[in-house]
Amino acid sequence: MPPTALIVIDMLNTYEHKDAETLVTSVRGVLPGITTLLEHARASDSPVVYVNDNFGQWRSHHGEIVDAALAGRHRSLVEPIAPDKNSLFVVKARHSIFFETPLAYLLGQLEAERLVLCGQVTEQCVLYSALDAHIRHFDVVVPQDAVAHIDGDLAEAALRMMSRNMSADVCLVEDVAFDG
Numbered sequence: 001m002p003p004t005a006l007i008v009i010d011m012l013n014t015y016e017h018k019d020a021e022t023l024v025t026s027v028r029g030v031l032p033g034i035t036t037l038l039e040h041a042r043a044s045d046s047p048v049v050y051v052n053d054n055f056g057q058w059r060s061h062h063g064e065i066v067d068a069a070l071a072g073r074h075r076s077l078v079e080p081i082a083p084d085k086n087s088l089f090v091v092k093a094r095h096s097i098f099f100e101t102p103l104a105y106l107l108g109q110l111e112a113e114r115l116v117l118c119g120q121v122t123e124q125c126v127l128y129s130a131l132d133a134h135i136r137h138f139d140v141v142v143p144q145d146a147v148a149h150i151d152g153d154l155a156e157a158a159l160r161m162m163s164r165n166m167s168a169d170v171c172l173v174e175d176v177a178f179d180g
Contacts, residue, residue: 009119
């Protein structure tokens with residue numbers, strides 16, 4: 001199995017935005033899957049990389065983003081998945097985890113060839129990130145029970161597109177293995 005990295009997308013969130021309440025419902029449903037992926041990746045010493053919006057706070061760093069999310073209205077959605085001392089962190093400004101970020105370089109340094117994508121939002125950031133990972137020749141895994149959505153119909157379509165057009169392994173958390 002090629003070296004694998006777990007990528008946690010936009011889970012450090014204050015949920016102070018349009019569609020937040022719809023998203024919160026979905027996040028609650030996938031939180032157990034994300035925590036399981038984190039446990040398995042960490043137990044196998046696979047890299048865990050948080051890639052998160054900075055919400056326009058260009059002077060912020062990852063600690064401030066984590067603190068803001070923990071101080072938000074839905075702390076219970078952030079605490080179980082908060083980065084540990086070994087987690088890596090990349091700040092992004094747009095939908096894709098790769099757009100104008102050092103992520104591709106970091107993954108090259110880690111010698112990662114396979115990316116497990118989890119987080120939010122399936123039909124937006126996860127979809128665009130899967131496409132960008134695919135065109136960079138990464139093997140992409142998207143556990144459908146570890147990605148949250150705002151629009152269920154669009155999320156289902158996005159998962160089908162990732163599988164069909166990007167050769168992503170759309171599976172369940174229980175089917176994901178990490179190599180360490």
